[in-house]
Amino acid sequence: MATEGNNLSEYDKNKVPNAKEFRFGIVVSEWNENITEGLFQGAYEALKANGVLDQSIWRWNVPGSFELIYGCKKMVETYDMLDAVIAIGSVIEGETKHFDFVCQGVSQGIKDLNVQQDIPVIFCVLTDQNMQQAIDRSGGKHGNKGTEAAVAAIKMAKLRWDARL
Ligand SMILES: Nc1c(NC[C@H](O)[C@H](O)[C@H](O)CO)[nH]c(=O)[nH]c1=O
Numbered sequence: 001m002a003t004e005g006n007n008l009s010e011y012d013k014n015k016v017p018n019a020k021e022f023r024f025g026i027v028v029s030e031w032n033e034n035i036t037e038g039l040f041q042g043a044y045e046a047l048k049a050n051g052v053l054d055q056s057i058w059r060w061n062v063p064g065s066f067e068l069i070y071g072c073k074k075m076v077e078t079y080d081m082l083d084a085v086i087a088i089g090s091v092i093e094g095e096t097k098h099f100d101f102v103c104q105g106v107s108q109g110i111k112d113l114n115v116q117q118d119i120p121v122i123f124c125v126l127t128d129q130n131m132q133q134a135i136d137r138s139g140g141k142h143g144n145k146g147t148e149a150a151v152a153a154i155k156m157a158k159l160r161w162d163a164r165l
């Protein structure tokens with residue numbers, strides 16, 4: 001299993017540019033908020049640890065992961081100075097196929113935003129079979145995917161900045 005044996009919170013700080021000049025949006029789903037709040041904390045702390053200022057981070061909440069698509073689209077349209085956006089959600093499998101449709105819809109929708117808009121949108125959506133898997137990946141034994149997403153956001157913001165000329 002990809003995460004097994006790795007820790008989502010571990011990264012080489014020497015390979016992460018200082019992000020003091022960058023501005024980030026974070027859109028957080030309220031479904032499974034015990035998980036998404038942990039992901040948010042991981043992302044927020046990693047952004048700060050790499051130089052991002054408090055006043056350079058904007059947060060919006062949406063009801064569920066499916067609404068991350070519209071929430072991220074609208075945030076990019078509203079704040080034209082953002083360098084990257086992080087979409088945070090936790091989808092946990094239930095009894096029906098709804099899990100499959102939500103996961104597929106959100107992943108495709110976030111992918112579409114990366115194609116249609118010019119701001120990187122980072123996919124920080126856990127898609128777990130049960131709550132324990134989600135706990136393990138939002139600050140538990142496998143680390144915090146929010147940390148991983150923040151590092152990705154910084155690196156993509158730098159890539160976009162370097163490619164601007
Ligand atoms: N079951 C989960 C959902 N379901 C709700 C959808 O995301 C969406 O809000 C609804 O279908 C209305 O459009 N959302 C999650 O984020 N996580 C789940 O486990």
Ligand SMILES: CC(=O)[C@@H](O)COP(=O)(O)O
Binds near residue numbers: 091096099
């Ligand atoms: C991902 C979902 O929407 C899922 O948690 C809903 O649960 P169920 O499939 O039992 O209705």
